[in-house]
Amino acid sequence: MKKLLIFLGITLCLFAISCDQGFDELNTNPTAATTVDPAFLLNNAVINSSHVATTLQYDMSIVQQTVTPNSGVLTGANFNQDNRDYTQQNWNRYFPNVIRNTKTAINLATDKPARSNLVQMARIWQAHGFMVLTDSYGDIPYSEAGVGFIDGVTSPKYDAQEAIYKDIIKELTAASAALDASKPKEGADILYQGDVAKWKKLGYSLLLRAGMRLSKVDPALAQATVKAAFAGGVMDSNADNAVVRHNANYQNSIGSILNGTEANNYYLAGPFVNYLKSNNDPRLGAIAVRYVAAASGPQQNAANAKTDPSLQLGMPFGFDNSGIVGQATKDGLASFYAYSQIDRTRLGKQQAPMFLVTHGMNQLLLAEAAQRGWITGSAADYFKAGIRAHMEQMALYDAASAIPKAAIDTYIAANPLDPSKALEQINTQYWVASFLNGPESFANWRRSGFPKLTPNPFPGKDIKGNFINRLTYPNSEISVNSANVQAAISRMGADNLDTKVWWDK
Structure with a gap:
C-alpha cells in the first residue's frame, strides 16, 4: 500500500509538472497577432x-x-x-x-x-x-x-x-x-x-x-x-x-449623412450660392443640385434634379423649420425642399x-x-x-x-x-x-x-x-x-x- 501511495504521488507530481509546462501553449491563441505593423x-x-x-x-x-x-x-x-x-x-x-x-x-x-x-x-x-x-x-x-x-x-x-x-x-x-x-x-x-x-x-x-x-x-x-x-x-x-x-x-461620412436619413435636411447656404452665382463661377454647376418643384422629400428625385447654375438658390439663414416655409413661398418655391443642395450623386456621394x-x-x-x-x-x-x-x-x-x-x-x-x-x-x-x-x-x-x-x-x-x-x-x-x-x-x-x-x- 505504501509503495502504491508513493507511485501515485510521483505520478500526480509528474502530471502537474507536465500540465504546467504546457499551460502557456494551451492558453495562447496561435492565430492572434503579437504585434502590428x-x-x-x-x-x-x-x-x-x-x-x-x-x-x-x-x-x-x-x-x-x-x-x-x-x-x-x-x-x-x-x-x-x-x-x-x-x-x-x-x-x-x-x-x-x-x-x-x-x-x-x-x-x-x-x-x-x-x-x-x-x-x-x-x-x-x-x-x-x-x-x-x-x-x-x-x-x-x-x-x-x-x-x-x-x-x-x-x-x-x-x-x-x-x-x-x-x-x-x-x-x-x-x-x-x-x-x-x-x-x-x-x-x-x-x-x-x-x-x-x-x-x-x-x-x-x-x-x-x-x-x-x-x-x-x-x-x-x-x-x-x-x-x-x-x-x-x-x-x-x-x-x-x-x-x-x-x-x-x-x-465618406458626409456622403453617408447626405444620402441617409438627413438627405432632405441639409442645404447650400444663401451666401455661398450667391457668391458663386453672382460671379458666374462654374464651380456652382459642379457642386449644386436643385430639385425644382419638389414639394416634399420624396420629390427630391432625378426627375426634378437640375444642376444648371442659373437655377440654383441657396437657403437663407435665420429660419427654423416653420419659418422657412413662409420664406420659401416668398422665394417662389413649392417648398423649402426646392432650395439648392450639395449634389449627393457627385460631391456628396458616399464614396x-x-x-x-x-x-x-x-x-x-x-x-x-x-x-x-x-x-x-x-x-x-x-x-x-x-x-x-x-x-x-x-x-x-x-x-x-x-x-x-x-x-x-x-x-x-x-x-x-x-x-x-x-x-x-x-x-x-x-x-x-x-x-x-x-x-x-x-x-x-x-x-x-x-x-x-x-x-x-x-x-x-x-x-x-x-x-x-x-x-x-x-x-x-x-x-x-x-x-x-x-x-x-x-x-x-x-x-x-x-x-x-x-x-x-
Whole structure:
C-alpha cells in the first residue's frame, strides 16, 4: 500500500509538472497577432481623418456654406447654439483614431532604422491631426495625448495653443527634412504608397498652413515659417493632394449623412450660392443640385434634379423649420425642399474623396504670402494657379463635376487679382477651395476675416457675439479629466462658443 501511495504521488507530481509546462501553449491563441505593423496604424489614422457630421453642423454652417432649418438633434450653428453631441465629434474622432494611432506607430517604429521614413510620415500626419483639434477647441491635450496605452497617462494635461503651434512647427520642419528616399520604401502606405517626395511636399504644405495661421498673432514667426515651407517645397499639382479615398467599406461620412436619413435636411447656404452665382463661377454647376418643384422629400428625385447654375438658390439663414416655409413661398418655391443642395450623386456621394490638404489651397496661401512680401513670386500668378487647381479638382470628385478648360480660362480672365483688395479676394477664394473641408474653412475664415459675412439673424442663440469662435469641449472630458479642463479654461477663457483661440486676433 505504501509503495502504491508513493507511485501515485510521483505520478500526480509528474502530471502537474507536465500540465504546467504546457499551460502557456494551451492558453495562447496561435492565430492572434503579437504585434502590428505600424504602417497599418498610420493607415488607420489617415482613414479616420476624414471629417464627420460636425463639419456640416458647425464648421460649414458657421462660415455659411451649408445650413439646415431643423432644430432638435440638428441644432448647431444654424441657430448659434451649443449642441455638444456635435461639437464633441471632432474630438472623439481624432484623439482615439488619429492621435493614438500615430503616437503608437511612432513608438513602435522609432527604434527600427529601416522604418525611419514611417516615423517621419506619422509625425507629419500627427501634426495635421493636432492642428485640426487645436484649431477647433483651442487648448487641448498635446504633450501627454494618445499615450494611455504606452505610458499609462489617462488624464492628460492640456497644453496652451501657443506652445502647441510652436511644437507643431518644429515637428513638421524636422520630420519633413528627415524623410530619406534612400531608405526602405513604406509601400503599405495608403496615402502616397510610400512616395517620400510626396510626403515631403505634404510636410512643407502643412508647415505653410501652420505659418499662415499665425499671420496676425505672431507675424515674425509666421513669416519665418512660411519662408521655410516655401524653400522646402510644397505641392506642385493636384497629384500631390492629401486625400482620403472612400469605398464601400470606408464611406465618406458626409456622403453617408447626405444620402441617409438627413438627405432632405441639409442645404447650400444663401451666401455661398450667391457668391458663386453672382460671379458666374462654374464651380456652382459642379457642386449644386436643385430639385425644382419638389414639394416634399420624396420629390427630391432625378426627375426634378437640375444642376444648371442659373437655377440654383441657396437657403437663407435665420429660419427654423416653420419659418422657412413662409420664406420659401416668398422665394417662389413649392417648398423649402426646392432650395439648392450639395449634389449627393457627385460631391456628396458616399464614396466621394475627402480632400484635406491641396495644391489649390497651397497656391492661395502662397498668393497671400507673396502679397505680404514674405516670399518671391507673383501674388497674381499664385492666385490664378490656386483657382485653376481647385476647379480642376472638381473632376476628381466625379467625372460629371468636371469643369471644361475654356470655362476655367474665362473665369480666371474675368477675375484678376486686385492689389487694393487682394487679401479679401485670396481668402474668399480659399473659402471656396476649402469647401467640404469644414475645419479648414472655419479656421482660415477666423484667421483672415474673409469673406465678410453677415451674422446669422436667428433670434435664439447661445453666443454673445456675432459668430461662433470655437467648439466646446466634450462633457466626458469635463467629468473625467476635470482638473486639466479647468486649468485650460482658466488660461484660455470660458468653455463656450464665444471664446477665441490664441491665434484668432
